[in-house]
Amino acid sequence: MTRATPLLLVLAGCAPEVSSTTPTWHRDVAPIVERKCSTCHEAGGVAPFALKTLADWNTYEAASLAAIRAGRMPPFPAKTECADYAPTQALLADQRAVLEQWLSAGKPEGKVEDFKPLPGAPDKLTRVDVSLPMKAAFTPTKSPDEYRCFLIDWPFAETKYITGYELRPGQKSLVHHADLFFLSPSSVAEWQRRDDADPKPGWECYDIPFGREGSWIGTYVPGMRGVDFPEGTGLRVPPGAKVYIQMHYNAAAGEAGPDLSTLDLRLESRVQKIAGVQALSDPKWLNRQMRIPAGKKDVTHRFDIDPTPVASIISEDFVDGRPLKLYATTMHLHQLGQSTKLEVLRADGTTTCAVDIPKWDFHWQLAYTLKTPIVINPGDQVSVQCTFDNTSENQPVLNGTRVTPRDRNWGARTEDEMCVGGVFVTQ
Numbered sequence: 508m509t510r511a512t513p514l515l516l517v518l519a520g521c522a523p524e525v526s527s528t529t530p531t532w533h534r535d536v537a538p539i540v541e542r543k544c545s546t547c548h549e550a551g552g553v554a555p556f557a558l559k560t561l562a563d564w565n566t567y568e569a570a571s572l573a574a575i576r577a578g579r580m581p582p583f584p585a586k587t588e589c590a591d592y593a594p595t596q597a598l599l600a601d602q603r604a605v606l607e608q609w610l611s612a613g614k615p616e617g618k619v620e621d622f623k624p625l626p627g628a629p630d631k632l633t634r635v636d637v638s639l640p641m642k643a644a645f646t647p648t649k650s651p652d653e654y655r656c657f658l659i660d661w662p663f664a665e666t667k668y669i670t671g672y673e674l675r676p677g678q679k680s681l682v683h684h685a686d687l688f689f690l691s692p693s694s695v696a697e698w699q700r701r702d703d704a705d706p707k708p709g710w711e712c713y714d715i716p717f718g719r720e721g722s723w724i725g726t727y728v729p730g731m732r733g734v735d736f737p738e739g740t741g742l743r744v745p746p747g748a749k750v751y752i753q754m755h756y757n758a759a760a761g762e763a764g765p766d767l768s769t770l771d772l773r774l775e776s777r778v779q780k781i782a783g784v785q786a787l788s789d790p791k792w793l794n795r796q797m798r799i800p801a802g803k804k805d806v807t808h809r810f811d812i813d814p815t816p817v818a819s820i821i822s823e824d825f826v827d828g829r830p831l832k833l834y835a836t837t838m839h840l841h842q843l844g845q846s847t848k849l850e851v852l853r854a855d856g857t858t859t860c861a862v863d864i865p866k867w868d869f870h871w872q873l874a875y876t877l878k879t880p881i882v883i884n885p886g887d888q889v890s891v892q893c894t895f896d897n898t899s900e901n902q903p904v905l906n907g908t909r910v911t912p913r914d915r916n917w918g919a920r921t922e923d924e925m926c927v928g929g930v931f932v933t934q
């Protein structure tokens with residue numbers, strides 16, 4: 508076995524050499540387009556047109572090349588030099604090179620039977636064990652934006668572990684994004700009161716559960732088809748918890764109508780490693796000490812923390828003072844975000860990059876799952892950094908007019924700002 512392994516590796520390494528003459532559509536380009544474009548560009552998908560066949564490609568070639576070369580498509584704002592991500596929606600440098608070679612060779616079609624899907628898992632949830640719909644449909648009435656929270660009963664009387672999720676929006680054109688949580692049994696009553704106080708389904712909300720109040724499950728952005736958590740990890744949900752969905756509806760894109768979204772979950776009765784998901788932000792910012800003066804850009808706010816001594820806040824199952832393993836990150840800023848990153852500053856002065864987004868895009872708040880988890884040792888600091896641009900060129904457009912810059916600060920509404928580093932960790 509030990510002898511055979513290097514030989515197999517050599518053969519596998521050689522295979523593309525031997526057969527790679529000129530790239531063809533079916534063998535080389537179609538698998539890339541299928542995995543990196545068709546996931547959103549399909550009939551009824553989130554993107555405005557389908558992109559799968561060579562005929563589709565020819566129709567949209569000019570626009571597609573422009574979007575690919577400018578880095579707009581596929582949407583993947585993080586630098587791939589920072590870390591290796593898996594699975595990833597990003598078009599990697601060698602895949603871009605194949606496309607360019609195919610173009611310069613005059614776009615040979617090749618043989619249909621040469622098509623093989625790209626290796627590795629696509630970004631999606633692989634199994635659904637429970638589907639949790641919102642209790643009632645809700646029709647957003649505020650334009651353009653409405654934030655609404657919904658509670659869903661947790662249907663299990665025994666402990667379960669969430670090992671993957673997908674939010675299926677009832678109205679794809681209305682759901683701009685959603686944050687998904689579950690509430691600890693001890694904080695359910697407090698949030699339930701807010702729901703009960705509003706006669707319509709759910710309530711208007713800008714808060715999310717922090718610390719021991721509950722746990723993040725993940726985020727939904729358009730085009731996302733769910734995700735399996737890293738192999739062997741899961742979030743422990745005790746009986747008596749409730750699912751908490753914060754919807755950001757945006758009615759500007761289409762006709763408003765009732766939305767009834769459903770959260771699909773993959774579940775296990777036990778996992779090898781209990782995971783915790785937490786939002787990292789400077790507590791001072793929450794007291795409106797994250798000033799972003801009007802007219803200024805390159806305004807940077809940074810928060811460094813050694814999370815190991817307070818690990819039990821991330822998950823009741825974690826023991827304070829032990830190393831943590833970082834598997835994935837999601838950054839959350841609002842519309843004035845310019846750039847953001849999350850890195851681990853080592854006690855020995857070196858730095859390990861987890862995510863680096865040089866050009867923030869409010870519409871593509873992706874989750875970045877690392878191919879190799881980063882170990883955070885006691886004494887290391889997790890550093891969350893956000894830079895904002897509050898000049899007139901970077902203001903959002905509201906009802907057709909560009910907003911005039913004014914001083915901004917921390918707050919949950921779209922017109923306020925945030926700087927959150929979401930981390931998925933185990934011990």
Ligand code: HEC
Pocket residue numbers: 540543544545546547548553554555558567570571572573574575579580581582596598729730731
């Ligand atoms: C995660 C979902 C997603 C993936 C993956 C994706 N797109 Fe898109 N694409 C969209 C959405 C949504 C829009 C419309 C909104 C926008 O322009 O951002 C769009 C718009 C476009 C447009 C028109 C607007 C523009 O920026 O020029 C082109 C061209 C395009 N996509 C090409 C591609 C190609 C080529 C790929 C694969 C290499 C790809 N897209 C992958 C979601 C996606």
